[in-house]
Amino acid sequence: MNSWKRALLYVGRRKKKSLLLFLVMWISLLSVMTAVGIRKTSQAVTAGLKEKLSGYFTVIPNLEVDGAARNLNDGLCKEIVQTENMLTYNGNDVFYMSLPDVTLTPGRFTAAGEEEGAHAACFLAATRSEYQEQFYLDNLNLVKGEHLQEDDVGQALISTALARDNGLEIGDTFQSMVTENYRGTNEAALGNVYTYQVKGIFQVKEESEPDAERAEFDFPENYIFIDIQTDRKIVSDLRGGEFDWYRNGVNFYIRDSARFEETLEETAEMFHFDTDGYEIEQNNGKYQSSAGPLERVGFLTGIFIVVMIVLGIVILYLILFLWMRDRKHEMGVYLAAGIGKKEIFGQLILESLLLYAVSAIAAGLCTGALSGVVGRMMAAGMTELAGYSGEAGYMLATAAAGFVVVLAAVGMSFLSVVRMTPKAILSSN
Amino acid sequence: MAVLEVKDVGYYYFSDKPVLKGVNLSFEKGKLYAICGPSGCGKTTLLSLIGGLDEPKSGEILYEGQNIMEKGKGLAWHRRNNVAFVFQNYNLIEYMTPKENVLLTAKEDPIPVLESLGITKEEAGRNVLKLSGGQQQRVAIARALASHAPVILADEPTGNLDEDTAAEITQILKSNAHKQGRCVIVVTHSDAVAEEADVVLRLDHGKIVEAK
Numbered sequence: 001m002n003s004w005k006r007a008l009l010y011v012g013r014r015k016k017k018s019l020l021l022f023l024v025m026w027i028s029l030l031s032v033m034t035a036v037g038i039r040k041t042s043q044a045v046t047a048g049l050k051e052k053l054s055g056y057f058t059v060i061p062n063l064e065v066d067g068a069a070r071n072l073n074d075g076l077c078k079e080i081v082q083t084e085n086m087l088t089y090n091g092n093d094v095f096y097m098s099l100p101d102v103t104l105t106p107g108r109f110t111a112a113g114e115e116e117g118a119h120a121a122c123f124l125a126a127t128r129s130e131y132q133e134q135f136y137l138d139n140l141n142l143v144k145g146e147h148l149q150e151d152d153v154g155q156a157l158i159s160t161a162l163a164r165d166n167g168l169e170i171g172d173t174f175q176s177m178v179t180e181n182y183r184g185t186n187e188a189a190l191g192n193v194y195t196y197q198v199k200g201i202f203q204v205k206e207e208s209e210p211d212a213e214r215a216e217f218d219f220p221e222n223y224i225f226i227d228i229q230t231d232r233k234i235v236s237d238l239r240g241g242e243f244d245w246y247r248n249g250v251n252f253y254i255r256d257s258a259r260f261e262e263t264l265e266e267t268a269e270m271f272h273f274d275t276d277g278y279e280i281e282q283n284n285g286k287y288q289s290s291a292g293p294l295e296r297v298g299f300l301t302g303i304f305i306v307v308m309i310v311l312g313i314v315i316l317y318l319i320l321f322l323w324m325r326d327r328k329h330e331m332g333v334y335l336a337a338g339i340g341k342k343e344i345f346g347q348l349i350l351e352s353l354l355l356y357a358v359s360a361i362a363a364g365l366c367t368g369a370l371s372g373v374v375g376r377m378m379a380a381g382m383t384e385l386a387g388y389s390g391e392a393g394y395m396l397a398t399a400a401a402g403f404v405v406v407l408a409a410v411g412m413s414f415l416s417v418v419r420m421t422p423k424a425i426l427s428s429n
Numbered sequence: 430m431a432v433l434e435v436k437d438v439g440y441y442y443f444s445d446k447p448v449l450k451g452v453n454l455s456f457e458k459g460k461l462y463a464i465c466g467p468s469g470c471g472k473t474t475l476l477s478l479i480g481g482l483d484e485p486k487s488g489e490i491l492y493e494g495q496n497i498m499e500k501g502k503g504l505a506w507h508r509r510n511n512v513a514f515v516f517q518n519y520n521l522i523e524y525m526t527p528k529e530n531v532l533l534t535a536k537e538d539p540i541p542v543l544e545s546l547g548i549t550k551e552e553a554g555r556n557v558l559k560l561s562g563g564q565q566q567r568v569a570i571a572r573a574l575a576s577h578a579p580v581i582l583a584d585e586p587t588g589n590l591d592e593d594t595a596a597e598i599t600q601i602l603k604s605n606a607h608k609q610g611r612c613v614i615v616v617t618h619s620d621a622v623a624e625e626a627d628v629v630l631r632l633d634h635g636k637i638v639e640a641k
Contacts, residue, residue, distance in 0.1 A: 001529070001532040001533055009524065009525060009529065010524065013524035013525070014524055329520075330522060332520075333520045333521075333522060333533075334533070335482075335505070335508070336480070336482060336508065336514050336516075336520065337508070337509075337513075337514075337533045337534050337572070337576075338505065338506075338508040338509025338510070338534065338576070339509070339533070340505045340509075341505070421482060421483040421484075422477075422482040422483070422508075423474075423477040423482035423483040424483070426482070426516075426520065
């Protein structure tokens with residue numbers, strides 16, 4: 001009878017012991033795989049959080065220094081974000097224009113009966129609105145639709161209040177018009193009408209009440225965010241000449257905020273922002289207040305995984321050791337029957353392999369589900385990070401490492417038996 | 430001609446208390462040998478050494494003129510090819526059937542040898558623990574016979590059996606010696622078994638004191 005046959009007989013006939021060993025292997029593997037999965041999830045979440053909470057600095061051109069503002073264009077900005085540790089940028093522009101057919105949250109002008117002012121809104125242009133300060137600092141929160149991107153044309157974000165008061169939904173359009181008091185320096189632009197399509201709707205964190213002392217364009221509810229392409233077109237019309245730079249500054253976001261100061265210094269020097277032509281404002285508060293907890297999460301998951309691995313190995317080894325000790329007499333009978341030590345060891349490995357293979361598959365299937373659930377819990381609220389599920393690669397690696405542990409455990413416990421002579425084994429019943 | 434020779438063999442568990450001292454014996458095919466003696470005299474130890482379950486501390490054991498510990502073959506080879514054991518407590522694998530137990534050593538279908546020893550085909554398919562003591566010992570003997578080993582070593586094979594069954598087992602062993610030409614060596618306390626033997630060897634304090 002060969003080793004395979006004996007292995008299959010043992011696993012099939014010793015059902016309770018086989019089940020126990022299977023459960024120990026499955027639980028050990030499940031614990032380790034889940035721990036590794038959670039660790040990878042937490043690392044992904046932490047990395048994502050670090051980017052989400054990335055600090056930024058704002059470069060604001062001094063309009064009195066000739067050429068300073070004109071330099072701050074998309075070409076330069078793209079060059080800057082190619083440098084190390086730079087994540088992205090958002091350029092800003094601001095102008096005011098009237099929306100004759102749009103009802104705004106009423107303020108000073110409405111109270112005074114001034115029609116033009118009652119319909120004047122503040123237009124804030126952004127290269128990518130999710131990185132516009134108001135959104136980034138959570139003063140405003142996009143609740144429907146999508147953020148503005150660099151290549152958008154004719155797109156706008158409006159508030160929930162404005163959408164509600166004007167019956168506007170995603171995809172609807174509204175218009176602004178150049179009026180006397182908000183026409184810029186180009187008289188020819190007077191009467192120009194611009195159409196915008198609603199791409200997103202945002203919620204103001206702390207909604208304003210109508211206020212007779214406050215200008216309509218100062219209410220966040222009346223802010224209109226537009227894409228940068230449309231802004232360029234409008235401002236060019238208002239100025240009567242081409243305009244493609246960021247008058248109101250650019251926010252540059254840093255990937256790893258732990259290196260904020262160093263990156264700021266390098267960028268300022270490289271691109272000559274450390275001159276009179278520019279002012280730099282720093283904002284690394286979000287990261288600094290979150291860094292501690294993030295590092296602690298990473299540390300704790302690391303400890304958790306080490307504990308799970310050690311526990312898994314120890315329990316598996318002890319069970320296999322006791323299991324082997326229980327079969328000492330059986331080994332003696334095999335040896336007395338002339339079956340060699342290598343064949344017996346081969347049989348034990350096959351028995352373990354049969355049970356291990358099934359437990360590894362079962363653990364792998366469960367881990368995918370568990371890690372996904374935990375990952376989604378950890379990433380709750382951060383939609384772009386949710387949905388981590390076990391990668392086959394790390395599970396296979398864990399399973400392979402686990403088999404090495406099983407092999408070592410079977411080997412070491414077999415050694416404790418096989419060092420004895422068959423006579424000693426059979427006499428020691 | 431001797432199939433097995435024990436030459437000046439000595440063994441001890443603790444160096445100041447030898448179990449076997451200068452034992453010299455030879456065994457021939459076709460005979461039933463009984464090794465008798467008081468408890469602790471070294472009978473089972475001698476049988477274990479002859480069967481290659483352990484190594485003698487001194488002296489040598491020869492099978493057909495060659496040392497059983499010879500390089501390239503060794504004790505495992507000797508246990509697999511030259512000898513087969515029958516133990517007092519049967520030493521069957523408990524989760525196997527009689528057929529599967531015999532297949533541990535058998536080179537062909539075990540049913541005929543089981544049936545020749547009174548184990549039916551139906552009984553051969555049951556778990557061994559469901560058989561009586563006598564039946565289990567028959568299975569153990571079948572396992573030894575199925576290996577076709579020229580030498581059968583039986584350590585108190587009737588120790589756990591009633592008188593009638595013990596007599597049957599003894600006859601089976603005797604028949605294998607005389608009719609199958611095997612060398613059968615039995616360690617026993619039983620006078621009834623010793624009476625059936627062709628040669629009786631008495632061991633006392635690790636030495637052969639009588640051989641007849």
